[in-house]
Amino acid sequence: MPSxxxxxxxxxxxxxxVLFAWCAAIGFWTHDHAERRDAALDSHARLILQDLTLALExxxxxxxxxxxxxxxxxxxxAARLKMTGLRAVAVLDxxxxxxxxxxxxxxxxxxxDKAGVRMGGGRRVEGEDEIFWLPVTNDYGSQAGVSLLRLxxxxxxxxxxxxxxxxxxxxxxxxxxxxxxxxxxxxGLARRLNRRLAxxxxxxxxxxxxxxxxxxxxxxxxxxxxxxxxFAAATAARHHRxxxxxxxxxxxxxxx
Amino acid sequence: xKPRGTPRVAPVHLGATYLxxxxxxxxxxxxxxxxxxxxxxxxxxxxTAVRVAGATAAARSIATDLDRxxxxxxxxxxxxxxxxYLETRLGSLPELRLFLVTGPHGRRLYHSGITASQLDALLAxxxxxxxxxxxxxxxxxxxxxxxxxxVRVPLVAGSGAVWAxxxxxxxxxxxxRKIMLSWPFWLGCLLLALAxxxxxxxxxxxxxxxxxxxxxxxxxxxxxxRLLVRxxxxxxxxxxxxxxxxxxxxxxxxxxxxxxxxxxxxxVFDQEVAxxxxxxxxxxxxxEGLASPPARCRDPxxxxxxxxxxxxxxxxxxxxxxRLVAGQDPLPILLVAAGSLLVGLGLGWLIGWRRLLAVxxxxxxxxxxxxxxxAAADSLAALVIDGVAAGAVGLAWxxxxxxxxxxxxxxxxxxxSWVLLAGSLAGLALAWGLLGDLASISVGAVVLAAISLxxxxxxxxxxx
Numbered sequence: 140m141p142s143x144x145x146x147x148x149x150x151x152x153x154x155x156x157v158l159f160a161w162c163a164a165i166g167f168w169t170h171d172h173a174e175r176r177d178a179a180l181d182s183h184a185r186l187i188l189q190d191l192t193l194a195l196e197x198x199x200x201x202x203x204x205x206x207x208x209x210x211x212x213x214x215x216x217a218a219r220l221k222m223t224g225l226r227a228v229a230v231l232d233x234x235x236x237x238x239x240x241x242x243x244x245x246x247x248x249x250x251x252d253k254a255g256v257r258m259g260g261g262r263r264v265e266g267e268d269e270i271f272w273l274p275v276t277n278d279y280g281s282q283a284g285v286s287l288l289r290l291x292x293x294x295x296x297x298x299x300x301x302x303x304x305x306x307x308x309x310x311x312x313x314x315x316x317x318x319x320x321x322x323x324x325x326x327g328l329a330r331r332l333n334r335r336l337a338x339x340x341x342x343x344x345x346x347x348x349x350x351x352x353x354x355x356x357x358x359x360x361x362x363x364x365x366x367x368x369x370f371a372a373a374t375a376a377r378h379h380r381x382x383x384x385x386x387x388x389x390x391x392x393x394x395x
Numbered sequence: 396x397k398p399r400g401t402p403r404v405a406p407v408h409l410g411a412t413y414l415x416x417x418x419x420x421x422x423x424x425x426x427x428x429x430x431x432x433x434x435x436x437x438x439x440x441x442x443t444a445v446r447v448a449g450a451t452a453a454a455r456s457i458a459t460d461l462d463r464x465x466x467x468x469x470x471x472x473x474x475x476x477x478x479x480y481l482e483t484r485l486g487s488l489p490e491l492r493l494f495l496v497t498g499p500h501g502r503r504l505y506h507s508g509i510t511a512s513q514l515d516a517l518l519a520x521x522x523x524x525x526x527x528x529x530x531x532x533x534x535x536x537x538x539x540x541x542x543x544x545x546v547r548v549p550l551v552a553g554s555g556a557v558w559a560x561x562x563x564x565x566x567x568x569x570x571x572r573k574i575m576l577s578w579p580f581w582l583g584c585l586l587l588a589l590a591x592x593x594x595x596x597x598x599x600x601x602x603x604x605x606x607x608x609x610x611x612x613x614x615x616x617x618x619x620x621r622l623l624v625r626x627x628x629x630x631x632x633x634x635x636x637x638x639x640x641x642x643x644x645x646x647x648x649x650x651x652x653x654x655x656x657x658x659x660x661x662x663v664f665d666q667e668v669a670x671x672x673x674x675x676x677x678x679x680x681x682x683e684g685l686a687s688p689p690a691r692c693r694d695p696x697x698x699x700x701x702x703x704x705x706x707x708x709x710x711x712x713x714x715x716x717x718r719l720v721a722g723q724d725p726l727p728i729l730l731v732a733a734g735s736l737l738v739g740l741g742l743g744w745l746i747g748w749r750r751l752l753a754v755x756x757x758x759x760x761x762x763x764x765x766x767x768x769x770a771a772a773d774s775l776a777a778l779v780i781d782g783v784a785a786g787a788v789g790l791a792w793x794x795x796x797x798x799x800x801x802x803x804x805x806x807x808x809x810x811x812s813w814v815l816l817a818g819s820l821a822g823l824a825l826a827w828g829l830l831g832d833l834a835s836i837s838v839g840a841v842v843l844a845a846i847s848l849x850x851x852x853x854x855x856x857x858x859x
Contacts, residue, residue: 144627144629145599145600145627145629145630145631146629148598149415149596151595152415152419152595153415153418153419153422153592155591156422156588156591156592157423157426159423159584159587159588159842160422160423160427160430160584161426161430162842163427163580163584163825163839164427164430164431164434164584165434166829166835166838166839167431167434167828167829168431168434168435168437169835170829170835171434171438172434172437172438172441172442175438175442176441176442176445179442179445179446179449179490180445182449182487182489182490183445183448183449183488185487186449186453186487186488187452189487190456217459221452221456222448222452223448298441302437302438302441305437306430306433306437310429310430310433313426313429313430313433314426317422317425317426317429320422321422324418324422325415328414328415328418332630333629333630336629336630336631336633336634337630337633339630340633343634343638343641344637346641347637347640347641347644363604364604364608365604365607365608365634366612366615367611369611369612369614369615370611370612370614370615373615373616374614374641374645377617377645378645381645381648381652384652385652385655388652388655388659391659394665
């Protein structure tokens, strides 16, 4: 900021600080909110999966294979309605292929790889979706399949964007007021300094106009910690000496 | 000509200027406080809603199981193992505080989470009017009874209800703890505010006035040997201009006297007058300080590179810190970072402050941050990016130190390296506060690198 005037420099420094702090605080709270919302969605999704898995395991106790369990579609639909943003709820076989799903297009599709099936539950982001899954076990303790739900990743992202926008809107009046305050403070601070600088430059200008006046030209208010008095005295002494020489030369000129 | 003078420059008294950094910190503190209050309220509101939704789902799930049992003809009061079942379900959602099953007349039957007496006190506040207000007759109802947000899910055929509760106050405590634990983030913001304001005050007022004070002090000692050519069009610039005019005036008057004496000496044939004129010429020679025309002092300032350097250091530290704790083996990253830091430091010292070089450097670093976002997981990319980020920090330090040395050697103010330290620490602290959130860290680093670019574009070129 080489050519900026003091007032502009002070105002920019203070307003810039206000803007930065505002952005930093909004960023911090958005980040924190995203973390918490993510954790809450995670436990909500797991709860739904646990319920579904429990219901499936109860039905498996009847002795039927997973693919032939009755009323699974009703269970899945009921699970899907428990949470907003759920794209699909599905039951997969041991290979990760969909046996039942609230999204009929998915039936027969490989929704989870074998490594995922063997993991015994987890969470993964796949494209625009986030999937959660839990193993479904039979009475003998071996894995009969997997219950899976697909949540739109946009649900969490949109929640974060909504939060940030809401916070920005709520904090905007404060930002406006504090920017005005920063402008006023920067202006006031620069004004005080400019007044003192004006006194100092005035004293120097006076010294320039009447160099022999010396220390008398310098008021205490104009000092700013500058060695004005010494400088004025040294300047005046040299002007005095030069004035004396000039006078002598005039005398000699006249004498000649 | 390099001006001679005492190397130590006494500070000038600029009370109002020194207030600027403190005001900046105060304003930043107020902004952080106000936005945090709003963010606190907003987070509390949305998290309570999300948790209540979770509690509703849990209560519905329990109600479904109980309805099934009731459907088999077992009376609600005689269901076995309900409390252990509620305990198990309570453990599945950590934010849940209690489960309660009430009979047809609202009497407590089964519960988990809090003691029976606490529950009875809570139920005493659940009046039929409050239930009606909450819409309990139509299905799921929500009641706020301090300190809980309660959800009531009715069972089949008016046989009772399942209650679940979350505690909004617990969100307050968690958020307060988070604010306290995030002190490095807040401190980082304040450090940046302090450093920016200090650079603004130093570059615009403190350093030019210190240079003027030094020139005046030299004048006071008889050395009117410099003109201060670097002037802004403000109060400080007017002071410098007046000083230059005084010095130039003194030199001009002295030269005028010498010319006049020469004229007198050559114009007359009187030996006595010529000798007197020569004597007058000797008198007009006012010593070494006025013997030759004043030199134009270019005035390199320590703060010239600061806005660029401190923000580049902060951005570099942010990227470096994020990469260091991204889950990869920290030792190779640390070694590469340390090596790059030293190389950057040496390079910065060798090159010194050059605006033409600083501008592309800042642009290059902006590009590196973008690559950082794209190459999130690759370990080789992490090493390279961490090396570049640490190199940027070293470069910033190196050239800023070199500029300080240059300024000091030219008789100006040195020091002020703390702003670089503040910038670097701020970068570290900001990254620490956003750890694991690559997007937020990258946005923060981009903002800082952009300010660094702005600092490079607006700073003077190489002076001195």
